[in-house]
Amino acid sequence: MQSIQAIRGMNDILPDQIGWWQRVEQTARELLSSFGYREIRTPVIEKLDLFARSIGESTDIVEKEMYAFPDRKGEMLALRPEATASIVRAFIQHNLQADPLAKKLYAIGPMFRHERPQKGRYRQFYQIDAEAFGIDDPMLDAEVMHMLRLFLERLGLTGVVLHINSLGCQECRQDYRDLLKEFLEKNVAELCPDCQRRRHTNPLRTFDCKVERCQAILADAPVLLHSICGACADHFESVKSYLDQLKTAYVINPRMVRGLDYYMRTTFEVITDRLGAQNAVGGGGRYNGLLRDLGGPDLPGIGFAIGMERLILLLQQEQSEAQRCPKIFVASLGASARDTCFLLAQQLRSLGLETEIDYEGASLKSQMRRADRLGVRHVLIMGDEEISRGEVQCRDMMNKTQTVLPLEAVAPRLQEIYKEEITENGSR
Ligand code: HAM
Numbered sequence: 001m002q003s004i005q006a007i008r009g010m011n012d013i014l015p016d017q018i019g020w021w022q023r024v025e026q027t028a029r030e031l032l033s034s035f036g037y038r039e040i041r042t043p044v045i046e047k048l049d050l051f052a053r054s055i056g057e058s059t060d061i062v063e064k065e066m067y068a069f070p071d072r073k074g075e076m077l078a079l080r081p082e083a084t085a086s087i088v089r090a091f092i093q094h095n096l097q098a099d100p101l102a103k104k105l106y107a108i109g110p111m112f113r114h115e116r117p118q119k120g121r122y123r124q125f126y127q128i129d130a131e132a133f134g135i136d137d138p139m140l141d142a143e144v145m146h147m148l149r150l151f152l153e154r155l156g157l158t159g160v161v162l163h164i165n166s167l168g169c170q171e172c173r174q175d176y177r178d179l180l181k182e183f184l185e186k187n188v189a190e191l192c193p194d195c196q197r198r199r200h201t202n203p204l205r206t207f208d209c210k211v212e213r214c215q216a217i218l219a220d221a222p223v224l225l226h227s228i229c230g231a232c233a234d235h236f237e238s239v240k241s242y243l244d245q246l247k248t249a250y251v252i253n254p255r256m257v258r259g260l261d262y263y264m265r266t267t268f269e270v271i272t273d274r275l276g277a278q279n280a281v282g283g284g285g286r287y288n289g290l291l292r293d294l295g296g297p298d299l300p301g302i303g304f305a306i307g308m309e310r311l312i313l314l315l316q317q318e319q320s321e322a323q324r325c326p327k328i329f330v331a332s333l334g335a336s337a338r339d340t341c342f343l344l345a346q347q348l349r350s351l352g353l354e355t356e357i358d359y360e361g362a363s364l365k366s367q368m369r370r371a372d373r374l375g376v377r378h379v380l381i382m383g384d385e386e387i388s389r390g391e392v393q394c395r396d397m398m399n400k401t402q403t404v405l406p407l408e409a410v411a412p413r414l415q416e417i418y419k420e421e422i423t424e425n426g427s428r
Pocket residue numbers: 081082083084113115120121122123124125126127129130131259260280281282283284285302303304305306307308309310
C-alpha cells in the first residue's frame with residue numbers, strides 16, 4: 001500500500017531541526033517581553049472576510065493565495081495567511097484597548113499561503129509577529145525596527161539589510177495613485193493582463209507583479225516617496241533620525257510597496273541576498289486606519305512579521321547547532337537487573353538528567369552499540385552480580401574509563417557531573 005505523504009509545501013520539522021526553532025522562539029520571547037510585548041494566540045481559521053477587508057481584495061494574497069473554503073453551513077472561512085488581521089480582530093473583539101498591558105502583542109505560529117513552493121517559500125510557514133497599538137509617534141516606528149535588528153543580532157545573524165520607505169497617508173496616496181494610473185495608461189499595451197486590470201482596481205499592486213516585463217516598465221514609474229505630504233515627510237524624517245540615534249543602519253528603498261493594502265507611512269523589510277528569489281526575511285509597517293476599517297476604535301497600529309523558515313535557513317548557512325543527545329544510557333544484563341535499571345533511569349530523569357534505557361531485553365553488546373550511536377557520555381551497567389553487591393559499573397564513553405559506584409551514590413555523582421548543564425537548560 002502506498003504511504004501517505006505530507007501536502008506539497010507543508011513541512012515536517014523533524015527532531016534534528018527543532019533545536020534551531022526552539023532557540024529562535026526563545027530569543028524572540030525574551031526580547032519581545034523586554035520591550036513590553038505580551039503573547040496572544042488566535043485561531044488559525046477566521047472568516048474569509050477578515051482577510052479580504054484588511055489585506056485587500058485585490059492583493060495577490062487574497063486573490064490568489066488563500067486557502068478559502070465554505071464550512072458545513074456555507075460560511076466562507078480561510079486559513080490565516082498572516083497574523084496582523086487576526087490580532088487586530090482579537091484586540092477589537094476583547095476591547096484590549098482598555099487593558100494597559102495589552103497594547104503590544106506578539107504571536108508565533110503557522111500561516112498558510114497557496115504559493116508555488118520553492119526554497120524559502122512554503123504553503124505552511126511560521127511567523128513571529130509583533131504588533132503595537134495606539135501610538136502614532138515616530139519614536140515607536142524606530143523602536144520596532146531597532147527591536148527587529150536586536151533580535152537578529154542576538155541570534156548572531158549577519159549580512160541582512162533593513163530597507164525602509166514611507167507610503168504616505170490616504171490623502172497623499174490619492175494624488176500618487178492618479179500619477180501612477182497615468183503612467184500605466186501610457187504603457188498599457190506592454191503590461192500583462194493582470195496589471196492591465198490592476199491599473200483600474202488597485203494601481204499600487206502592479207508593483208507586486210512577478211512578470212519581468214512589468215517590472216522593467218515599473219522601474220521608470222513615478223516614486224510614491226517623492227509625492228508624500230508634509231506631515232508624512234516630517235514623520236519619516238523623525239523615524240530616520242531616531243534610527244540614526246539608535247545606530248540602526250538602514251537603506252531607503254522608495255520602490256518597496258509591500259504586498260498588503262493596510263499599510264501607510266512607515267514600511268520596512270529585512271532583506272538578504274542569500275536565499276535566491278525569497279529575499280525578505282521579515283517585513284512590516286504602520287497601519288493607522290486598519291482598526292477603524294475593521295469596526296474598532298480609530299487607533300494607530302504598527303508591527304512586523306519574521307518568516308521563521310527563512311531566518312533558520314540563513315542561520316544554518318552561518319552557524320552549526322550542536323545536536324542534542326541523551327547523556328546517560330542505563331544498560332542491563334539479565335532479567336532481575338532490568339527492573340532495577342528501569343527504576344534507576346526514572347530516578348535520573350526526575351533529576352533532570354537525559355537518560356535512555358533498553359526496553360527490549362537486548363544483549364549487552366547491542367545495548368552498548370546503541371549507547372554509542374546515541375552519543376551518550378555515560379553508560380551505567382548492571383548485571384545480577386552488581387545487583388547482589390549493590391553496585392553499578394559506570395563507563396565514561398569519552399575518557400574510556402570505567403569505575404564501580406555504590407548504587408545509591410550513582411544519582412548524586414551524575415547530578416554533580418552535570419550540575420551546570422541542568423541549571424543552564426532547566427530541569428528536563
Ligand atoms: P509579509 O511580508 O507578507 O508580512 O510576511 C512577513 C514574512 O513572512 C516575510 O518577510 C517572509 O519571511 C515570511 N513569508 C511570507 N510568505 C512566506 C511563504 N510563503 N513561505 C515562507 N515564508 C513566508 C506580513 O505577513 C505582515 N502581516 C507583517 C506585519 C505585521 N505587518 C504589520 N504587522
